[in-house]
Amino acid sequence: MHGATEKVGVGFIGAGQISELHARAYRDNPTGRLVAVADIDPRVAEEKAKLYGAERWYTDYRELLEDESVDAVEVLVPHHLHLPVTLDSLRAGKHTSLQKPMALSADEADQMIAATSASGKLFRVFENFRSYEPFIVAKKMIDDGEIGEPLAIRVKVTGGRGVGGWIQPPPARAWRRDPETGGGPPAIFDHGYHITSIVPFLMGHVEKVHAMMNSDAAGTTGFSGSPAVVSWKHEGVDKYGSWEVVRAPELIVNTDYYGGDEWVEVTGERGVLMVTRCSANLYNEAPVMLARDGKVQRFTNMETDWGESFAAGGKEFTRAITEDFQPDLDGEEAKHCLLFALAAVKSGIEHREVALSELETS
Ligand SMILES: NC(=O)c1ccc[n+]([C@@H]2O[C@H](COP(=O)([O-])OP(=O)(O)OC[C@H]3O[C@@H](n4cnc5c(N)ncnc54)[C@H](O)[C@@H]3O)[C@@H](O)[C@H]2O)c1
The missing domain is CATH 3.30.360.10 (Dihydrodipicolinate Reductase; domain 2)
Structure with missing residues (x-):
């Protein structure tokens, strides 16, 4: 955590339609703030970073993962990218919240669960219902x-x-x-x-x-x-x-x-x-x-x-990092929903x- 406010610095990977609701969580979040946005589309990355009040934007998400002001990541990309982006995020030492559905297969879910244990970081799948x-x-x-x-x-x-x-x-x-x-x-x-x-x-x-x-x-x-x-x-x-x-x-x-x-x-x-x-x-x-x-x-x-469920879920993510508890859904529960x-x-x-x-x- 960085700066006098000690808030968790969050980065979005993927800034498509659903990121608009995730951004609501950082408007008045006592424990987290959005610091960076990555999207493969440069126009989207810049526009959304400015719209959401994030200071930096990237087109290569690996650069966001190297950004030291980013403590935690929300993964908001298409489903086939859930596995590689989540593994990269955990391996970069970032707490990671992944949009549903967790993965494409049980094997992918197992890889995420193993990477979570190896990283010692918080991982959860975000399902807004x-x-x-x-x-x-x-x-x-x-x-x-x-x-x-x-x-x-x-x-x-x-x-x-x-x-x-x-x-x-x-x-x-x-x-x-x-x-x-x-x-x-x-x-x-x-x-x-x-x-x-x-x-x-x-x-x-x-x-x-x-x-x-x-x-x-x-x-x-x-x-x-x-x-x-x-x-x-x-x-x-x-x-x-x-x-x-x-x-x-x-x-x-x-x-x-x-x-x-x-x-x-x-x-x-x-x-x-x-x-x-x-x-x-x-x-x-x-x-x-x-x-x-x-x-x-x-x-x-x-x-x-319904949109406020995203704000509530995002705030719970940064509060969980600050107060050290496991929010819904942990890897095993998310895997059950996937199966x-x-x-x-x-x-x-x-x-x-x-x-x-x-x-x-x-
Ligand atoms: N109710 C819900 O909870 C809800 C609703 C909609 C979407 N979602 C989930 O959110 C995720 C994203 O959905 P969406 O509707 O925002 O999709 P979208 O297509 O609108 O946005 C995806 C974004 O990811 C970007 N992207 C693609 N490859 C990338 C890469 N390698 N690096 C960085 N950015 C990359 C795209 O350019 C795009 O802007 C999915 O997992 C989806 O299931 C959840």
Whole structure:
């Protein structure tokens, strides 16, 4: 840490669309400040560094890793670069936060976990649904026994026609839809990683998965993975979950971000808990609802702006470095979420049930 303020100096590697939300974490962060930005596109590197208030910018990320004012790195690049950039960052002695999905395979995840141990630095995968307050509130309610023993979970993801929000730039869309750079059908692997993160967060680990996925999922055209229905069994218990993904092309979704939304329902022995919104606000309902004892309670006193989950997650990263704790998701938990997503893809392609353990390389 440098200077009188003793704040953690952070560098972004990759300054595309999502960096705009990560930058929010450094506007008023008591423990961290953004000092440098690297992007292979020189115009992007300079523009974003100026926009976010970073003093330096680079086009070769290795130069950012040599910058001594950078203590910690947020890796925000396309998926096929997650492994090399993360390994280089840890080996350069930088605390490292990596955007989801962790990696392209179990082997890549293992390499990251080994590099973390060797470096002695903090490593976490950043998945913003775990920093989204309605999910944090729901998790606490489940842990506090508000619905009794949780029995089942149901997730819905609906894409529509976004109004008022982002348009994904064509290059960002192109690398996601190329299996070499994206890693898998985006609805199940890229966006899907949010679901395979939030399900274990709320209900515990998953043992095996069955998926039905659009029939061109293994191809390179129409490579989206949507529509799909995924179901699973939780580890060691007779508890099941399901996740439906569908795109409704004429459905208007008012949004500040992407043109789709997610909602989740957990049924417990004596209550049903719903998180009614996430990336957008399709239902315009209370963000958390509890049906129990013959009535419905609505919980509204929480941050519901999806973009603020990035600010919260970024602040937690620099606070974790300052106070020396491990933030979500550590390498092993992130790997579990990855195996869940990979198992869903494999099941959808091979038309059979897939155990997460099958994805292990050793
Ligand atoms: N909800 C979410 O949490 C969320 C949303 C969007 C994206 N993401 C994740 O964020 C990451 C980036 O996604 P995006 O939408 O910003 O993509 P993007 O295509 O908009 O941005 C990627 C940036 O990386 C740069 N880049 C490519 N190769 C590089 C290299 N070798 N060195 C430095 N920079 C390089 C590109 O020039 C581009 O500016 C991905 O992991 C994606 O899954 C997460």
